[in-house]
Amino acid sequence: MLLRHTDKEIKERSALTVNPAKTCQPIGAMYAALGIHNCLPHSHGSQGCCAYHRSTLTRHYKEPVMASTSSFTEGASVFGGQANLLEAIQYIFTVYNPDVIAVHTTCLSEVIGDDIPQILARAREDGEIPEGKYVIHCNTPSFVGSHVTGFANMVKGMVHYFAESGGKKLDQINIIPGWVEPSDMREIKRLAREMGVTTVMFPDTSDVLDAPLTGRHQFYPKGGVTVKELQSIGDSMGTIALGHFASSAAAEALDAKCNVPYEILDIPYGLLATDRFIDTLRRMAKVEVPESINAERGRLVDAISDMQSYFYGKRVALFGDPDQLVALSEFLVTLNMRPVYVVTGTPGKKFEEQMSRVLEEIPEAKFKQAGDIYLLHQWIKNEPVDLLMGNTYGKFIARDEDIPFIRIGFPILDRIGHSYFPTVGYIGALRLVEKILGAIMDRQDRDCPEESFELVM
Amino acid sequence: MKVLDGRKKQVFRKGEAPFEFDCEKQSLAGSVSQRACVFCGSRVVLYPIADAVHLVHGPAGCAAYTWDIRGALSSGPELHRLSFSTDLREYEVIHGGEPKLYQALIQLIERYRPEAVFVYGTCIVGVIGDDLEAVCKKVSALKGIPVIPVHSEGFKGTKKDGYKAACAALMQLIGRGPTDGISKYSVNILGDYNLAGEIWIIKDYYRRMGVEVVAGITGDGRVKEIERAHGAALNLVQCSGSMNYLAKLMKEKYGIHSLQVSYFGIEDMAEALYGVARFFKDAEMMKRTQELVSGEIRAVYPKLLEYRKALAGKKAAVYVGGAFKAFSLVKALRLLGMETVVVGSQTGSKQDYALLKELCDDGTIIVDDSNPVELSHFIREKNVSLFIGGVKERPIAYKLGIGFCDHNHERKIALAGFVGMLNFAAEVYQSVMSPVWQFTPRYMQSETRGDVHDECSRTVCP
CATH class of the missing domain: 3.40.50.1980 (Nitrogenase molybdenum iron protein domain)
Known part of the structure; x- marks a missing residue:
């Protein structure tokens, strides 16, 4: 098999990454920018970056992904990318006519030292940015952080460029959803609506990357947070930022700029994290939790009670992005399962802090930031697990070690559904436990001897 | 519009x-644009060489986006399907990435014992000025296998220039192996990448015609076969954009003729076989080819x-x-x-x-x-x-x-x-x-x- 190359023996290899559990910043910035209405993400670098990001996002979301590139050449790498970016801005407003161009950098433009704010100022002076149109930017050097960092940086860029305080507070709450699926963003908005809370979600990729088939290719689908909404976030009563890695930078920046108090919560995966989200929203918006939401919660707890005996003690290995892993591990502990190995490729000490809190009761648990999937596989080889959860790249390990596998995270290249069905909230948690139980029971049915192949569970 | x-x-x-x-x-x-970059061009051409290690020298992104995305099948080893990178960080951007590259190469070769290593340069390497050539040479001398730099810095042209860089890298392998025992009716298949097992279909046709395929370049590729490619009598070039350049280099250096072929569609497929039979001027082979083609078409x-x-x-x-x-x-x-x-x-x-x-x-x-x-x-x-x-x-x-x-x-x-x-x-x-x-x-x-x-x-x- 493919991963027979993985050695059981773990040796030090700091110079070499094998099978990464992350990718680079710019793709995160591109995904975030797609969550602005009428926005064209722009990659300031070589053509390949933009093509790779669009391809990867397309494979994951099964949707057209539009983004432009500065098409760097050798000349740009010597003389800087200013001419390319100026030309690009002019071209984009003429041909693609977005409301917003969201520029992110790449390793190349970072290393040659392009000063984006200065270039944008020049474009403004030259009158290349039409009235009522915007060019925003963020720096996303590929050699720092990961795709999650890039996402966080672009969201922070939205705050930097759009947030204003008009002096008068508006009866609305900001929600920074973190890097979750369009379906998750839709579900978070539904929960808030159910509670009677007006929200501004940024970014918001629902109705952008899960657009219906209409017979037309809409270059800018109807979803996304609008410029007007973004301009109002400075007057919101508060901000709920979901996920430390993807969302805290923007929440902090907004507080610093416009005095909007914020709370950083985990992504609402599972029971407890959703409880905290609902409760925070309740406090912040000064509303009551409606019976309908309590009933959703009740159904989740009911399902868990029906399933708990099958979950008990199951060892789980997980990999992916830190915000997802923290919330997911907590949920697994709630289910009485044992998340024993957790690896993220995204660097950040905070992850280890968070994981040691979440996994306090799992003394045998190992977790690592800035790790790779190869390492996770080595851990599994040394002591096996009952279940593997992570993005599509996990399928190699799942096949090689014959472990049930649940796809969650980014990217998912070989299944469809993640962008339609939420993982967040009580309903999302129901979907998760359904999947987990399904994976465990399918395995039992496959492996058990015929005499214990039972009809009733 | x-x-x-x-x-x-x-x-x-x-x-x-x-x-x-x-x-x-x-x-x-x-x-x-729907286009990609130089790196992409090199990566897709060399990727199917299944017993080589492909190391991306750059930040993790370039390696992540090209990890097993191409269904270039291998009938044996599958080293090419793993993702190796030096994952360059800020430290190396400032201080240079050569030591990290050197270490990564040593670790990779000791762990996997590949037949050869391709080291892909990415944008950032072109700017920080790492001397790929020197590091590769040093490791190659130390470990006794070809360690070949691929000059695929993303901004240095278009995807086509990436193809050229890949061809240049291939030229470093070609000519290293023995050519004895190769039939006078022999070809290299250039520009088929064995997507969905296509080269196996084509190889089977040539085998039935009595033609020996020396090397698939690079479909289901093996280092040792490519090293012998200069012993073939004829180069068959399918994907002209990527491989004409290699055919040209091989013509200049080894005098090997080449034929433009395509394996898609009935007409072009038949012509790809007839062209070879005509080239070898062997009546028996032509007869076998005619039978093969008519049988296949009938089916x-x-x-x-x-x-x-x-x-x-x-x-x-x-x-x-x-x-x-x-x-x-x-x-x-x-x-x-x-x-x-x-x-x-x-x-x-x-x-x-x-x-x-x-x-x-x-x-x-x-x-x-x-x-x-x-x-x-x-x-x-x-x-x-x-x-x-x-x-x-x-x-x-x-x-x-x-x-x-x-x-x-x-x-x-x-x-x-x-x-x-x-x-x-x-x-x-x-x-x-x-x-x-x-x-x-x-x-x-x-x-x-x-x-x-x-x-x-x-x-x-x-």
């Missing part, structure tokens, strides 16, 4: 004006006619990486009774486009380095039922409510060979005739170009 001034000469409508076509240009900055033709019945008269749009592939597709579609009304490529040459023009019917739109806006516009204007393209084009086709066929590296079904033609017809048929399209309106623009008035061609319109 307005075609941009700077691109006017990259769009041509056959029969309307004299042929003045521009291509092989840098994309305009700001375009939503697929009746079924093809059935598909043709359903598909005849439908229109297709083709947008592919290299223009050479487009020739075969136009012909293959014609065999199915379909007319290609839009055809374009990311990297075609002037010569390619002139040939395309000859091949296509009047009114066909020929386009270079296109973008989603243009493509969706042309598709609607021409009332296309099938779009053939790559990963980024698929969802656009579906959004327009038309069928799609992946003729790029994400295809899962072999499209080469006679059997491939049948697979192709089946794939086109299932996609074009899918019942799902009846649930969505299909809009086309009325004949007058640029008319914004939409007409719905379906009876049920929301």
Whole structure:
């Protein structure tokens, strides 16, 4: 098999990454920018970056992904990318006519030292940015952080460029959803609506990357947070930022700029994290939790009670992005399962802090930031697990070690559904436990001897 | 829709004006181009060499995006499907990445004992100035295997330049191996990447003709075979964009002749075999080839006619990486009774486009380095039922409510060979005739170009 190359023996290899559990910043910035209405993400670098990001996002979301590139050449790498970016801005407003161009950098433009704010100022002076149109930017050097960092940086860029305080507070709450699926963003908005809370979600990729088939290719689908909404976030009563890695930078920046108090919560995966989200929203918006939401919660707890005996003690290995892993591990502990190995490729000490809190009761648990999937596989080889959860790249390990596998995270290249069905909230948690139980029971049915192949569970 | 001034000469409508076509240009900055970079070009060409380690020297992204995305199958080792990178960080950007590269190479070679290592330079390496050549040389001397730098810094040209860099890297392998025992009837297969197992089909045909295949370059590729490639009597070049350069280098250095071939479609496939038989001037071989071709055609033709019945008269749009592939597709579609009304490529040459023009019917739109806006516009204007393209084009086709066929590296079904033609017809048929399209309106623009008035061609319109 493919991963027979993985050695059981773990040796030090700091110079070499094998099978990464992350990718680079710019793709995160591109995904975030797609969550602005009428926005064209722009990659300031070589053509390949933009093509790779669009391809990867397309494979994951099964949707057209539009983004432009500065098409760097050798000349740009010597003389800087200013001419390319100026030309690009002019071209984009003429041909693609977005409301917003969201520029992110790449390793190349970072290393040659392009000063984006200065270039944008020049474009403004030259009158290349039409009235009522915007060019925003963020720096996303590929050699720092990961795709999650890039996402966080672009969201922070939205705050930097759009947030204003008009002096008068508006009866609305900001929600920074973190890097979750369009379906998750839709579900978070539904929960808030159910509670009677007006929200501004940024970014918001629902109705952008899960657009219906209409017979037309809409270059800018109807979803996304609008410029007007973004301009109002400075007057919101508060901000709920979901996920430390993807969302805290923007929440902090907004507080610093416009005095909007914020709370950083985990992504609402599972029971407890959703409880905290609902409760925070309740406090912040000064509303009551409606019976309908309590009933959703009740159904989740009911399902868990029906399933708990099958979950008990199951060892789980997980990999992916830190915000997802923290919330997911907590949920697994709630289910009485044992998340024993957790690896993220995204660097950040905070992850280890968070994981040691979440996994306090799992003394045998190992977790690592800035790790790779190869390492996770080595851990599994040394002591096996009952279940593997992570993005599509996990399928190699799942096949090689014959472990049930649940796809969650980014990217998912070989299944469809993640962008339609939420993982967040009580309903999302129901979907998760359904999947987990399904994976465990399918395995039992496959492996058990015929005499214990039972009809009733 | 307005075609941009700077691109006017990259769009041509056959029969309307004299042929003045521009291509092989840098994309305009700001375009939503479907093109990729130099690194991408090198990576796809060398990727199928399955017993080599492919190390991406750069930040993790370039390695992550090219990790096992191409279904280039191997009949043996699968080292090529792992993702190795030096994951350059800020420290190396400031202090240089050579020590990290050196260490990574040593660790990789000790762990995997590969036959060779390819080290891909990325944008950042080109700027921070790591001396790939020197590090590779040092490790090669130390470990006794070829460690080959690939000069694929993303910004140093187009994807085509990446192909060239890959060919240059291959030239470092070719010539290292022994050539004794190679038949006088021998070929190298250049430019087939064994997607969905296609090279196995082709190799089988040549074997049945009595021709020895010395090396697949690079489909189902092996280092030791490529090292002997200079012993072959003939180079068969399929993907001209990527491999003409290698054929040229091998001609200069080893005097090996080359033949342009294509394995797509019945006509081109047959010609690819006959051409070889003619080259070797062996009557027996020619006879075997004739039998092979007629047998294979007999096996697929009746079924093809059935598909043709359903598909005849439908229109297709083709947008592919290299223009050479487009020739075969136009012909293959014609065999199915379909007319290609839009055809374009990311990297075609002037010569390619002139040939395309000859091949296509009047009114066909020929386009270079296109973008989603243009493509969706042309598709609607021409009332296309099938779009053939790559990963980024698929969802656009579906959004327009038309069928799609992946003729790029994400295809899962072999499209080469006679059997491939049948697979192709089946794939086109299932996609074009899918019942799902009846649930969505299909809009086309009325004949007058640029008319914004939409007409719905379906009876049920929301």
